[in-house]
Amino acid sequence: MSDSTVEELVIISGKGGTGKTSIAASFAVLAGFPVIADCDVDAADMHLILAPSVRERHEFRCGNEAVIRPAGCTGCGKCLELCRFGAIVAGGEGEAYVVDPVACEGCGVCVRFCPARAIDFPEPLCGEWMVSETRCGPMVHARLGIAAENSGKLVSTVRREARRLAGENGSRLVLVDGPPGIGCPVIASMTGTSQALVVTEPTVSGEHDLERVLKLARHFGIPASVCVNKWDLNPGMTERIEALTVRSGARIAGRIRYDRGVTLAQMQEKAVVETDTPAADDIRRVWDSLGL
Amino acid sequence: MIVSVASGKGGTGKTTVSVNLARTIGSGVQLLDCDVEEPNAHLFLRGNETGSDVVTIPIPEVDESLCDGCGECSRLCRYHAIVSFGSTPLVFPDLCHGCGGCALVCPHGAIRETGKRIGVVETRDADGITLIQGRLDIGVAMAPPLIRAVKARLKTGTTAILDAPPGTSCPVIATVRGSDFVVLVTEPTPFGLHDLRLAVDMIRELSIPFGVVVNRMGAGDDRVHRFCRGEDIPILLEILDDRRIAEAYSRGELVVDALPDHASHFATLLWNIREETRNTGGQAEG
Numbered sequence: 001m002s003d004s005t006v007e008e009l010v011i012i013s014g015k016g017g018t019g020k021t022s023i024a025a026s027f028a029v030l031a032g033f034p035v036i037a038d039c040d041v042d043a044a045d046m047h048l049i050l051a052p053s054v055r056e057r058h059e060f061r062c063g064n065e066a067v068i069r070p071a072g073c074t075g076c077g078k079c080l081e082l083c084r085f086g087a088i089v090a091g092g093e094g095e096a097y098v099v100d101p102v103a104c105e106g107c108g109v110c111v112r113f114c115p116a117r118a119i120d121f122p123e124p125l126c127g128e129w130m131v132s133e134t135r136c137g138p139m140v141h142a143r144l145g146i147a148a149e150n151s152g153k154l155v156s157t158v159r160r161e162a163r164r165l166a167g168e169n170g171s172r173l174v175l176v177d178g179p180p181g182i183g184c185p186v187i188a189s190m191t192g193t194s195q196a197l198v199v200t201e202p203t204v205s206g207e208h209d210l211e212r213v214l215k216l217a218r219h220f221g222i223p224a225s226v227c228v229n230k231w232d233l234n235p236g237m238t239e240r241i242e243a244l245t246v247r248s249g250a251r252i253a254g255r256i257r258y259d260r261g262v263t264l265a266q267m268q269e270k271a272v273v274e275t276d277t278p279a280a281d282d283i284r285r286v287w288d289s290l291g292l
Numbered sequence: 293m294i295v296s297v298a299s300g301k302g303g304t305g306k307t308t309v310s311v312n313l314a315r316t317i318g319s320g321v322q323l324l325d326c327d328v329e330e331p332n333a334h335l336f337l338r339g340n341e342t343g344s345d346v347v348t349i350p351i352p353e354v355d356e357s358l359c360d361g362c363g364e365c366s367r368l369c370r371y372h373a374i375v376s377f378g379s380t381p382l383v384f385p386d387l388c389h390g391c392g393g394c395a396l397v398c399p400h401g402a403i404r405e406t407g408k409r410i411g412v413v414e415t416r417d418a419d420g421i422t423l424i425q426g427r428l429d430i431g432v433a434m435a436p437p438l439i440r441a442v443k444a445r446l447k448t449g450t451t452a453i454l455d456a457p458p459g460t461s462c463p464v465i466a467t468v469r470g471s472d473f474v475v476l477v478t479e480p481t482p483f484g485l486h487d488l489r490l491a492v493d494m495i496r497e498l499s500i501p502f503g504v505v506v507n508r509m510g511a512g513d514d515r516v517h518r519f520c521r522g523e524d525i526p527i528l529l530e531i532l533d534d535r536r537i538a539e540a541y542s543r544g545e546l547v548v549d550a551l552p553d554h555a556s557h558f559a560t561l562l563w564n565i566r567e568e569t570r571n572t573g574g575q576a577e578g
Contacts, residue, residue: 016303016459017301043460043486043487045486064370102497112396147494149461152433180302180458181435182330182428183434183435187431201542203542204332204543206542212330212430219430230538233538233539234542258535260511266481
């Protein structure tokens with residue numbers, strides 16, 4: 001079934017802590033039962049507002065991990081010689097070598113070249129993804145295991161399942177709460193999306209990071225809009241950021257004022273637009289400007 | 293002493309703590325900006341650029357004249373970065389982790405490694421503070437190799453502060469590994485506490501002593517304090533939610549310069565960190 005009729009809005013930021021999740025939760029309320037995808041897999045927070053009832057859990061395996069069998073290890077040190085990631089720890093006198101599971105990137109080189117064939121290569125469980133029901137719509141979300149890798153792959157999984165769900169139940173919108181930064185989890189959350197909303201803040205850091213994330217959006221040919229959250233903390237910087245937005249070929253989506261009511265809503269486990277704090281109107285206007 | 297500043301949740305104040313701590317320590321300290329995707333420390337500690345080096349990672353290059361399409365490289369690669377369909381393999385540089393396996397396993401010596409640019413490491417001198425920052429090229433997926441390149445420039449024997457990226461996965465781990473102490477910056481809100489718990493789990497997995505800074509006190513409630521008390525986690529500093537701090541930050545000003553009444557906070561934090569590292573003697577978990 002083609003999902004070409006399903007729009008997808010990805011909310012990103014570049015800089016962390018600008019308000020993506022707070023705004024995404026409000027959009028989930030305003031959007032009329034979208035499929036929600038929490039792609040900030042290593043610090044997922046949407047569930048704290050949307051209170052999901054989990055309906056399905058699925059295992060996530062991110063790759064392999066090398067494990068040396070102590071009885072088989074001859075202490076030749078070949079693994080240590082070949083490992084590019086500093087993941088092999090030499091044994092003491094007469095002791096087996098050990099793989100540091102946190103440093104191991106699962107490349108398999110030591111496994112392949114151990115002369116004693118003493119290294120196993122299991123595929124550990126490193127997280128899970130869930131399909132849940134919320135008061136705003138179905139939600140696909142995930143939990144990455146402690147010190148696990150490959151968050152990009154888990155992000156792709158969450159998005160793929162959200163799109164599949166939208167295709168199945170006839171939803172017109174997939175709403176994605178994205179991660180901060182510009183690296184692999186962000187790239188995985190953005191590629192092929194219909195549009196991105198960048199939530200930024202009126203600070204030198206916000207401006208610097210916005211420029212980079214807009215470049216990333218252009219790199220992938222994704223139409224982007226920008227909204228400045230907490231805009232009245234620095235109106236001059238807000239204007240500079242809006243000028244940067246236009247120069248970068250992106251759209252201005254609006255401004256949201258600094259409002260303690262945003263944090264109060266979070267503490268009440270409500271989306272901002274489920275309260276009557278002033279910022280709620282600002283968020284509604286940003287949503288309207290997106291035309292979804 | 294190597295101190296990393298991390299968080300879990302973004303926007304809690306890692307860079308604020310890092311740059312103000314560096315300024316408090318003063319001349320001779322190194323500040324490593326390991327948030328290579330979005331480095332911000334230089335916006336607060338300007339100074340003069342003293343060096344810039346391009347960083348590359350090794351990716352495979354196949355000599356077609358030697359390749360017989362056997363596919364050994366493709367079978368070894370765990371990342372689908374080199375793929376053979378019975379002919380000369382295709383290389384997908386963005387997926388390559390630089391493990392060198394394909395070059396090693398090729399029976400015909402047809403694969404050599406060349407450097408693919410991923411970003412730069414820049415050094416600056418800001419009033420005696422040495423700032424070393426990584427800047428990832430736009431479109432490059434993996435941060436850890438560039439983070440390792442930043443850390444390779446760390447000089448032992450002096451104090452270093454590492455400003456980590458947000459989150460709890462591989463870029464943060466690459467930053468924090470090998471530190472003597474980790475400062476986790478949080479805010480007293482539901483998102484703040486939730487992500488702090490994830491960060492604490494990660495740091496405990498790495499067995500590094502740590503403590504918490506609670507920023508924006510007053511903006512939420514006491515849930516973070518209750519959590520820290522229950523887990524016996526030291527709170528190293530509390531910073532009151534003060535709009536003037538947010539405004540100074542928005543202008544790229546150091547708190548210790550713009551708001552002298554807050555300057556002693558960072559001296560207190562430094563003292564508390566030193567006390568904690570003395571007490572724990574570099575062993576697991578404070």
